[in-house]
Amino acid sequence: MEALPELRVLVLKSNKFDGNMSLASRSNLPFPKLQVLDISENEFVGSLPQKYFKNFRATKENQTDGDIDYFSNYVEMRITLKGLDQLLKRLLEDFTIIDLSSNKFSGTIPHSIGNMNSLRYLNFSHNNLMGHIPASLGNISVLESLDLSSNKLDGGIPSELTRLTFLAKLNLSMNDLVGQIPQSNQFSTFENDSYVGNLRLCGVPLTRKCNEENGQRMQPEEQDDENDEYGFIDGFGWRSVVMGYGSGLVVGIGIGCCIIRFGRPRWLVEFFFGVGYTYNKNKKKKKTRKRATPTQRRS
Incomplete structure (x- = not known):
C-alpha cells in the first residue's frame, strides 16, 4: 500500500x-x-x-x-x-x-x-x-x-x-x-x-x-x-478520631454510673429502665433504723 x-x-x-x-x-x-x-x-x-x-x-x-x-x-x-x-x-x-x-x-x-x-x-x-x-x-x-x-x-x-x-x-x-x-x-x-x-x-x-x-x-x-x-x-487523622472515641467512652461510663446510682434525670432513667421505675434512695437508711430499734429498747 x-x-x-x-x-x-x-x-x-x-x-x-x-x-x-x-x-x-x-x-x-x-x-x-x-x-x-x-x-x-x-x-x-x-x-x-x-x-x-x-x-x-x-x-x-x-x-x-x-x-x-x-x-x-x-x-x-x-x-x-x-x-x-x-x-x-x-x-x-x-x-x-x-x-x-x-x-x-x-x-x-x-x-x-x-x-x-x-x-x-x-x-x-x-x-x-x-x-x-x-x-x-x-x-x-x-x-x-x-x-x-x-x-x-x-x-x-x-x-x-x-x-x-x-x-x-x-x-x-x-x-x-x-x-x-x-x-x-x-x-x-x-x-x-x-x-x-x-x-x-x-x-x-x-x-x-x-x-x-x-x-x-x-x-x-x-x-x-x-x-x-x-x-x-x-486535617482530622486517625489519632484524633481514636482520642475522641476514648474520651467519649469514659464520659459515657461515668454518666451511666451516675444514672444508676442516683436515678437522675428521671426521663432518661425511664427511657432505659421503662416507665414506672422508681429508685428508693432511703432503703438503706430504713434498714439501719430497724436494726437499731431493738437495741434501744433493751437499754
Whole structure:
C-alpha cells in the first residue's frame, strides 16, 4: 500500500492486525499523498513509523489544486476527533490526521513529527512509549488535538507546547511526567483530567503546589501517600478520631454510673429502665433504723 500513488485515507482501526511498521520500506517515497492514517485498536509492535512522519510534510507539495477539489467533494469517513466519533465529509488540503492509539508501540516519540505543519489531530495514547515529550511538537501551529495518555512518558511538559494556540483538547494523563504544568495561552483552559495519573506533576489545575525554586512538589510523595491512607478531610487523622472515641467512652461510663446510682434525670432513667421505675434512695437508711430499734429498747 505504500506505493499507491493516490491513496489519501487509510483507516484500519478496530482489527487484530499485528507486525512491525518500522521495517525497511520497498518504496522510496511511501504513501506519497496520505493525509489520514488511522490504525488504532490493533496489535502493531515496534517503534513508531518515523518514515511516514517524514514523508507526510511532502503531501501538500505533491498535490494539485484540481485533485484536491475533486477528492474533497467525495470523501466521507467516520474517525475519532477530540475523543469523539465524528463524520468527516471534507478533507482539506492542509488537514492531516494520525491515530496510532491502542496498540503496542514502544520506544520514543521522534522529533521529526514536529515538521508536520499540516497535522491537526495526533493520538498516540494507550501504547508503551517512553522518554520525553519532544519540544518540536510546539512547531505544529495548527494542531487542535493532542493525546499522549496511558504511556510511560517521563520528564517535564515542554513549555514550547504553549505556542499551540489552536489546541482545543490535551490529554497527558497516566504517564510519569514531573514538574510544573505550563500556564499560558491554551494551557490555562485545560482541566484536571488532562493531567491525572502523573504523581509528580504540580501546579494549576492540580491541587499539588510547586516549589518556587525548582518547580517540584513542595511535599514528598511518601507524605502524600501517608495522608491519603490514614488522613481524613480538613486535617482530622486517625489519632484524633481514636482520642475522641476514648474520651467519649469514659464520659459515657461515668454518666451511666451516675444514672444508676442516683436515678437522675428521671426521663432518661425511664427511657432505659421503662416507665414506672422508681429508685428508693432511703432503703438503706430504713434498714439501719430497724436494726437499731431493738437495741434501744433493751437499754
